[in-house]
Amino acid sequence: MLDVLNDLLWGKILIALLITVGVGFTVASRFVQFRYFGRMFRILGASQAFQRDKHGHLSSFQALVLSVAGRVGGGNIAGVAVAITLGGPGAVFWMWVVGLMGMATSFLECTLAQTYKQAEPDGTYRGGPAHYIARGLGKNWKWMAGLYSALLLLTFGFGFTALQSYAVATSVGDAFGVPVYYSGIALALIVGMIIFGGVKRIARVAEVLVPIMAVGYLFLTAVVLALHAERLPDVIMLIVNSAFGLEPAVGGGIGAAILMGVKRGLFSNEAGLGSAPNVAAVAYVPHPANQGVVQAFSVFIDTMIICSSTAFIILLSGVYDPAGASDVGGVALTQAALADHIGDWGRSFVSVALVLFGFSTILYNYYLGENSLNYFSTENQNLFNGFRVAIICLVCWGATTDLGTVFGFADVTMGLLALVNLVALIALFKKGLRILKDFDGQIAAGIKQPIFDAKRFSDMNVDEAAWDLEPEDIQRLKEYSDKSATSGKQAQA
Template identity: 80%
Template sequence: MLDFLNDLLWGKVLLVLLIAVGVGFTLASRFVQFRYFGQMFRILGASQAFRRDKHGHLSSFQALVLSVAGRVGGGNIAGVAVAITLGGPGAIFWMWVVGLMGMATSFLECTLAQTYKEAEADGTYRGGPAYYISRGLGQRWRWLAAVYSVLLLATFGFAFTALQSYAVATSFGDAFGVPVLYSGLGLALIVGLIIFGGIKRIARISEVLVPFMAGGYLLIALLVLGLNIEKIPDVIVLIVKSAFGLEPAIGGGIGAAIMMGVKRGLFSNEAGLGSAPNVAAVAYVPHPANQGIVQAFSVFIDTVVICSATAFMILLSGVYDPTSASDVAGIALTQASMADHVGEWGRTFVSLALLLFAFSTILYNYYLGENSLNYFSRDNQTLFNAFRVAIVLLVCWGATTDLGTVFGFADVTMGLLAVANLVALILLFKSGLRILKDFDGQRRQGIERPIFNAKDHPELNLDPQAWELAPEDLERAHRTLGNTPATSRG
């Protein structure tokens, strides 16, 4: 039954929906992910200056590293290897396509998450698909918001947390001989110390950990590429030819290449799942499109940069042979490929990278679970604390248990999660374009950092408290727009 549902969701339904949303919004927005690619760096540069929680909220930079912490995980190391093993090198081409389309999808869903976010009693924000479904689509769609929240809790809060713990413990055991029980206990202790500090502590840990882990992995990848620079054009040709069935490869030909590329691409970058919008909504930004642009960049980092780094390391090695079957697959293929390039210490490096990637993803998964619970019971600290205890226990259990069935279940629930979110994005397509039009209009007027006036959009049913501007942005609004777009938060 799980196999049947997986084939239906990933082989047919999601393929159509992902193309409809990704290509549709790319065209309707006039290629927003490429038009504002340079703007991504300027927004982050401005965000860096205020990232130390100047007004009690998270910045775009902190929201970015949180989303990268979730997007960059086992899928970037083991998932890419699985895609190549089952779909051939051509799966990487379709992973790139999913990533580039996913940048537009991520812009749409994260812009909507910012637009429809809600202010909490402690001054923080909450948001995500459940919120933009219930506020943007109205009361008659609250059932879809509830279904999405349940699926989010089951998929990320529980299943993926256990899977990441299993990946850390088994990889650590293979590399250093540490029993999985001890790895699980140690991981659970560290996770517990962090998650009981709430979203701000998770953000502070992530803004140190994520640049370190991603930067270190990319440095090694650049070293490998430099050692094999003359082979890179041949690998690119192999990827493109395999994508269209023009190259003999194990994995079932073009159909398998497309399915594995789409599946692993979405699994890795999460664009369309609606997971990242839960984090995108917590940041303070002067305009929702700012966060959409930044989150589109996180998809680029994940898929086009880090997944490609893993793919090239595998395809440039002497371990993978596309013309014959091999017993080496998954994380073992990535480890063997790294060892082939730099020596046996490469296996240890991959294990350490997976440890850091999976650890950051566990923190991200926890927050998604907490946010789904918050939709049903607002700011219930007793419920949150019970969930935190459950996560600590789940980390211990996941480290010591064979999770084959859990993985199959998570694939199905993730597929259903994506369907629910993509349907909502299609229904909210016009709202996303309206927000983008507001941003584009201000940019054409020469305003470098547009400001969102919630009062100009009464039809959107927004939370006015969530759109109170910081004093410096309110002052800037007076100077540039000549009106008062909102009250000050200061």
């Protein structure tokens, strides 16, 4: 039954919806993910003006690294290897396509999450797909918001948490001989100390951990590319030709390449799932489109940079056999490929990278689970403490259990999660374009940093209290804009 549902969701329905939303919003927004690519750096610079606000909100940068912590995980190491093994090198091309179109999808869903975020009594925010479904589509669709929250809890809060724990523990066991039982206990203790500190502590950990793990992995990839620079054009042509069935005996043909590329691409970058908007909504920004631009870039980091790194490590090695004669697959393929490039210590490096990626993803998954519970109840602290204890136990259990069935179940619930969110995005398509038009219009009028006037969008049922910027923050933003304008004039001179 799980196989039938997976084939139906991933083989037909979701591919059509992903193309509809990704391509549709790309065209309707005039390629927003490319138009504002460079602006992302200015947005992150401007977000520093909001670092000192009295409520201690998450900045745009903190929300970015927290979402990258979730996007960058086992899918970037093991998932890419599985996609290449089952779909051939052509699967990488379709992962790129999903990533580039997913940048527009991520912009839409994260902009909507910011638009419909809700102010909490302590001055912080809550938001995500459940909120933009309930507020954006109206009270008749609250059942859909509840369904999404339940699926989010099952998929990320429980299913993927156990899977990441399993991946981390088995990787440590293979590389260093540590029994999975001890790895599970150690991981659970560390996770427990962090998650009881709430989202702010999770964000602080991610702010340090994510850049370290990403830069380390990219540095090693740069070494591999430098060693095989002359073969890189051939590998790129192999990827492109295989994507269209122009290479003999690779993977399972063009159909498998598309299916594995789309499935593993979405699993890795999560664009369209609605997971990242739960984090994007928490950021304190002057305009919803700010975080949309930043979160589009997080998809680029995940797919076009990290996933591509793994793909090139594998395809440039002498381990991968396009004819499928090798029995090595999954994370073992990535480990063997890196060992082929730089020696046996490469296996240990992959294990360490997987541990860091998996650990950060567990923290991210916990927050998504907490946010899904928050939609149903905001005051029952016993419920949240019980969930934290359950996560700790789940990390221990996942590390010591064969999770084949759990993986199949999580694939189905992830597909249903994407289905609900993509339907909602289609229904809110015009409202997302309206927010973008406001952003575009202010920039066209010469405003360096657009500010969202919630009163002008009262007909969209936004929470106006969530858009009350502190006067000192507006002043800091103005100073930053003036400084940027002066720097720009000096550069032109």
